Amino acid sequence: MSHTKQKKHITPASNETLLTLLETLPGALFLLDDDATIVYANAHAQAMIGATRDDVCGKPLWRGAPQLVSTSLYQAVQKAKQTRESTEVEYISPGTNSWLHAWLSPTNEGLSIFFQEYLEPRSPQNAFSRNEHMYRDLLESFSDGVTILTPEGLVLDINQRPLADAHLQREEVIGKPFADSPAWSHDPAVQQQLRAAIARASRGETVRFEARIHPRSDLSLDILMTITSHRDTSQQVEYLICAGRDITERKRIEDELRTLVDAIPHFVWIARPDGHVIYNNQRLIDYLAIPREQVEGDSWIATVHPDDQQRVWDVWQTAIQRGVPYEVEHRMQDGISGAYRWFLVRGMPQRNAEGTILHWIGTCTDIDKQKQAEQRIKASEENLRVLAETVPQLVWTTRPDGRLDYCNQRYCEYTHATFEQLQGYGWRQFLHPEDVERSLALRHHTLATGEPFECEHRLRNGQAGEYRWFLARAMPVRDETGQIVKWFGTNTDIEEQKRTEEALRQSQERIRALIDSNIIGITSNEGEEEVLVDANDAFLHMTGYTREDLNSRTLSRMKITPPEHAPLFQRVLQEVATHGQHTPMETELVCKDGSRLPILAGAVTFQDHPRQMIGFVLDNSARKELEQRKDDFISMASHELRSPLTALKMHTSLLRRQLAMQGFQTSAPALSSMETQINKVTRLVEELLDVSKIQAGRLEYRQETVDLDALLREIADTMQQTHPSHSILVRGAVQANLMADRDRLGQVFTNLISNAIKYSPGAETVEMDLEASPETVTIRVRDHGLGIPREQRDKIFERFYRVTGPKQKAIPGLGMGLYIVAEIVKRHGGTITVESAVGKGSIFTVTLPKKRDTLD
Incomplete structure (x- = not known):
């Protein structure tokens, strides 16, 4: 036998006299059962909510009469049900924006609610009225979406922000489950996330989570949802407050940032102010070859070499506690091969305007090759010096304080000075006066920070007295504890490169002047003969034709283009006919004086004038000249590189034989590496020569x-x-x-x-x-x-x-x-x-x- 409580409705057959009395009451009367379901609504009640008795009876009050629902009414209903005592409440109806006064009285089977509607509160000076006004004003003042829910998740009140986003009216959501609203029901996973959060909040928790909702089909929003509970005097959860903050723009920026971070060629990580790692870019995850969640938090320390873990952890904790930049070198395991590689790890605290650390952003830079090189240098100082004497650069080393303690013979020959004259800070006398301040400031900075040094400056040739541009680079050499014991540096002659850059810069300035000038020619062709009917001054200036030539209608496409380009123009015309335009092409124009002008041309037609073609002409002479100069430069550079490469290969072979005769077998790997690099450069030079020959049409073939x-x-x-x-x-x-x-x-x-x-x-x-x-x-x-x-x-x-x-x-x-x-x-x-x-x-x-x- 079923024990389900039978829902009762009051009908005319119930008690005709009672019903007549209830129908004549001057206000709206609702009778509810114990579950707050409407069992009766008199005529005034039906008129107030604009519905018939059949429409509302059998429905919960919150769904059957959404125009009357408010948080204040919900609290009063709960209070009357719990205390079984009469109570009253006065509030503003969010649906009608009028004042409602409700008397609530317990009955044998539920609750009766009698409503009176007023344009103004009955007691304007009453603090309750003022509080109700403040509540409504406050609710609508929030920029966030705010929704008041029952502990079961039914909507009691909602401000205009989420309603406007969803294009809904308030009565469409009041009394209905919040999780069933369109914004949340679009994605079942998100809907279940909200339901779980409501269940937790109904137990007194404060719940925060992020979700992507869809208020309507053409709108999706990322929101940060916070759900808190409000308790009554007995500390029971009375209702829930849901605040949804729009973080769509922030998420978009974060997504763009993460995309950018995933694209850069470094390992990147982000941590909270307390050091808890919350993000690693894909390159770092690929290197470690472990799931992302296993690297977050403090678990990343397990990927560090056991010998480095305590040192790294101490440095990281010190940086967190003091809020200072984090920098440490350590070995990290390759998840695929199992090998350890050295990395330079740096982290910077990111602060807000008040100086509070928001998060840490850091990078891991692979310095394994550098560390191996440092170890080789330390193991064989003499071999390094021999190698330094063979390379074409000026090679030098300094102490940690920047004082020169070694330079190769090529350095002495260039400056025409002895080592004794250069050591310490004596080398500075050869810097160009205009470069001294900038170069020394950068050098002092790198000495203080331990960062690699790179600077372009001019050095004086001690014999000729002229200055040449050099690219100076230096790397710190560290011991096992990470302390800098030496700086190893080179000066590479880039005089020709600087001259080339200056020539290119001047060429670019000339090109920019041409682009900014009125050099784009525009023409208008009509008819099957493609007669030029109009052209701008730039086109006429390019070709030498006059307005009289245009007006005579004697100029046509066939007359001003070379005959051998006819097939090209036929293909272009077909493309224009098909697509309304054609891709830019390089061709020539026959000028009035018979000369030919290289151009870059394009054309379009319009649907309303299919027989008219608008052409765009750009003088291509400058670019052709630049291409020729570039090809000439590549050809020249390739030829110039062959001689020193040949000499370098010869000297390397000679050095190998000499060292072998002297018993220096440990130099073999270094020399093999040099020969490999020389062969690579030789192949590149040969390919450059082939390219230059192809461009000049001089690449030879045997048959x-x-x-x-x-x-x-x-x-x-x-x-x-x-x-x-x-x-x-x-x-x-x-x-x-x-x-x-x-x-x-x-x-x-x-x-x-x-x-x-x-x-x-x-x-x-x-x-x-x-x-x-x-x-x-x-x-x-x-x-x-x-x-x-x-x-x-x-x-x-x-x-x-x-x-x-x-x-x-x-x-x-x-x-x-x-x-x-x-x-x-x-x-x-x-x-x-x-x-x-x-x-x-x-x-x-x-x-x-x-x-x-x-x-x-």
Whole structure:
């Protein structure tokens, strides 16, 4: 048998005399049961809330009569139910903005509430009335959204901020579960988060949490929600106060900051004022290879080398307690390899206007190579000095206080001074007077802070008396305790670089002057003949044509463009017809005097005038000249670098033999490293020479019979020996002899395999598939590496272009290899294409014709 309490409604059949009496009352009367459900509403009550008896009976008061609901009424109902004594309350109706006076009396089965409505409070001087006014004014004065809830989560009152965001009226939410409102019900996870918070707050907790809500379909907000409880005199939770602060802008800024932080090439962390780590960027997480939550708080100390943990912890605690910058060097474990690397960790306290620390922001900089170098320097001081005498820089070391205690012979020869004249602070006499103050101030700063030193200044040649620009760099050498024991520095001659920079600066100023002047020509063409009907003064000035020439209607596109560019313009016209505009193109204009003007041109048409074309012309002469100068400079620099590189290779080999004869075997690793770097620079110079020859049309090709299968397998064997980290697989055969330049074709596939290895550090294989058709041979080089974004694939064969991205940027190169490869393939009558997917690798496909009498 069910024991559910039967809900009763008072109907005309209940007691006709009683009902007649109730209906004649001058005010609104509601009868409620023990659950505050409406069982009766007289005619005045129905009129007050604008609903029929059937509409409200059987509904809770809070939902059936939302126009009457307020926090004050809710408190009075709870009080009457608990004490079983009559009470009254006066408040402003948020729905009608009028004053309501309610008398509440317990009945045998529930509660009766009698309402009288007034335009003004019955007792204007009454403190209660003033408090009610203050309550309403205060509620609406909050910039945050404020909602009053029952402990069960029903809405009792709400200010206008959340209603305006959701485009809702107050009566649409009063008496309904707050968690069911559109803003919260859009996302079930967020809705459950709110319900859990209400449950906790109803037990007396103060709950704070962040959430993303959707007040309406076209609006989403990030809010910081705080829910507190209000207790009655018996310390029971009477109602809940929910305050939602809009933090959308703050979250957007935080997201942008985190995106920026994740993009920079450093490990970045953020901690609370008490030192509790709350954020690590993705680079740091990837290095540690552990879940983010395991690094937060104080757990990060476990990633520090055991020998460093106590020292690091003491320095960190001191920084927190004193509020001073944090700096320490320690070893941190690579989560993938298990090896430890040295890092320089710095943290700065971020304060508000009052000086209170809001949080700490810090970085971890990998200094493992630096530490290894310092240890090698410490272990073999003499070998370092021998090395210092072979490099082209001026090399020097100082004590921790900055006093010079060593310089190489090249330094003495440049200054034409003895070591005794330079040691201590004697070297300062060779600084340019205009650079002394700036250089010494920066040097004093780095000596005080231990930061690496880098400065450009001029040094006087002691023999000639002239000043040349040098780039001075210095790094501190530390002992096991982290104390600086020495500074190691170099001065690199950058005089030519500075001259080049000055020349480029002057060129840029000239270009800026041209851009700022009226140099953009604008034309208007009409009809199938593309007759010029109008042009601005800049265009006329460029080409030498006059207004009379325009007015004569004798100028057309065919007359002012070179005949050999006709196919290009046909493609442009098709593009304009299809898209309404075309991408900028480089071409030439035939001027009135017959000369040709290099230009950058664009054009658009408008839907309402499809036969009219507006053209934009920019004088391209300056850029063409700059490109030529740049190519000339690259060519010149490449040639100039070959001689010193050759000499350096020779002296390195000589030094190796001399040291071997003297028994200095410990220098072998350092010399091998030098030779490796020299070979890298040599390859770069050779590629620069090839690029300059390609630009000048002077790259030479030999014509010989090439066994392509033998060539490709020879290249694969050679690359396999020099790159044992990857397996190079060759599949298939072309069985063809080509008329080609064997060395240049070798350069193509050596470059492609080298790139495949370089850009797939985490893979194990590189595959080369060979196949042939009656007319062509096809070679595909496949890797399983980083891949190339779709929007960048068309650009990788351009000169000096490199794929952007944090992982690709870490791989060395100048972007010349694929440009040279594409040019060689083109000269052999072939094509090269690429297919790629980010994170899955790339396939470069080279197609070459079998029969070809000569090279282009």
